[in-house]
Amino acid sequence: MDVQVQRTFTIPAPPSEPSAEVPPTVFDLVAPPYHVTVLFAFSAPNPTNAALLDALAATLPRFPLLTARLLDHRRAGRPFFLTGKGGAGALVVEATVSSALSDHLPLVPSPDIELLHPPFDKDTPHVLLLQINRFACGGLVIASSAHHQAADGYSMSTFFHAWADAVRATTATATGAPPLALVDRRPVIPYGPGAIIPRRPPRCEFEHRGAEFLPLDASPRQPPARVHPSEIANLLLHYTSNFVAELKSRAGGNNNTKYTTFEALSANLWRKITAARGRDEDPARTALNVTVNGRARLGADAVARGFFGNAVLTASSGGTAARDLARGTLGDAAALIRAGVRARDRRYFQSFVDFGALHGGGEEELEPTVGDEDNVLLPDVAADSWLHLELHRLDFGCGGRLVGILPAHSPLDGVVVLIPSLRKEGGVDVFVALWDKHAEALRDIAHTMD
Secondary structure (H helix, E strand, O other): OOEEEEEEEEEOOOOOOOOEEEOOOHHHHOOOOOEEEEEEEEOOOOOOHHHHHHHHHHHHHHOHHHHOEEOOOOOOOOOOEEEHHHOOOEEEEEEEEOOOHHHHOOOOOOOOHHHHOOOOOOOOOEOEEEEEEEEOOOOEEEEEEEEOOOOOHHHHHHHHHHHHHHHHHHHHHHHOOOOOOOHHHOOOOOEOHHHEOOOOOOOOOOOOEOOOEOOOOOOOOOOOOOOOHHHEEEEEEEEOHHHHHHHHHHHHHHHOOOOOHHHHHHHHHHHHHHHHOOOOOOOOEEOEEEEEEOHHHHOOOOEOOOOEOOOEEEEEOOOEEHHHHHHOOHHHHHHHHHHHHHHOOHHHHHHHHHHHHHHOOOOOOOOEOOOOOOOOOOOOEEEEEOOOOOHHHOOOOOOOOEEEEEEOOOOOOOEEEEEEOOOOOOOEEEEEEEEHHHHHHHHHHOOOOO
16 A cells, blocks of 8 residues: 655644643543554545644644643653643644555555554654545545543544534535534533542442552562564454344343343354463453443533543453353353443442542552553453444545444454444444464354354
8 A cells, every 4th residue: 555644743722722731530540551543434525634624623622632742751651631732732644545445445454554544652742643544536544543541432432523523514614505513612521530520528339459450569560471563463353233133142042131232242252262262171260351431320420511531441241261151151151241341330430430539639659450561461352342432423524435444453462342334234343453373263263153
């Protein structure tokens, strides 16, 4: 793929905005300390780059964290953001591609695809980096890299849709169509610790040291088993609507329990990855860890309406012996996942918020239980669902159709992301990052029902 960068620049915060240092929320402290990159592909016709950038400049003031500076003095992964005129701005790369977008569809993980997202290193001060790739046919791929400690997937989906709304408003005005509401007249979206509200007085009903944070007397971390990032293969698996329906039926079994698409499909993948790793007879414990959104659980009493940032925690299936997972049924695995997610209920999230109020003010170090290792060989699987983020409804106008959504290359072993398929027949696409010694075995068994 021939990708030519045309220019690189930043969109700063409005110069009238004073600088302000924003400390982390308790949710930010347990978020992964790295950028998450997602690519969106649109068939022609598409808005011009000028329309995209004008709308972006109008949208970013509502999201101050996205033009903030990630401060260099953060300790132990603790993020601090400098917003306003002291921020680093959003970094934007404009590029052209000499080939047609159709030559690269469907989007699948590959070295070529990595050319479409903005290059950066772990020391970049930018929270948000974007690359706008214009193909010879008029197709478009927009790649977004956002630091996870500034925002989770739900918040970034809010930003993407606000940007798309602004693009359509700009395009409508240019063509004489009825104008849409201007995005820059809307209020700034709440963010930062003040938007997360503890009870008065705060009280912890659960033990968060050992779950989200290491205990005070924790032993030093043992060096993890590592492999080189180049040995982590990234796969994109497609599951048809009929396959998913059959999985859900089998998971329900004779009791006719109604499992969700996520529960049934992630249970299937957990079992298949365990088999691909050769752990069918292993007595070691394995868990499926799920990202859970706390916004609906907490409600307006604890999270400001429209809050932008992180509000997710990890739920664990509780762990089971790998050989028991292999010998059990799909329904057994789905039931473990459901129980783990339901345990992260309103009481648990509110207890976590209150824990942050009591211990997260900066006086003591809170080290998350999950470190920032490049990759670790464990028996676990980390699953995330994008099925309800509405990313598949993203519309920048002009008639272009969203034809691809893809996470960028992940160097983390055992990552699974469920994405709504954009194929006409529907279904689910699943992004999987797995040690290459196990990836090919997974390909062979991923669509079996046993």
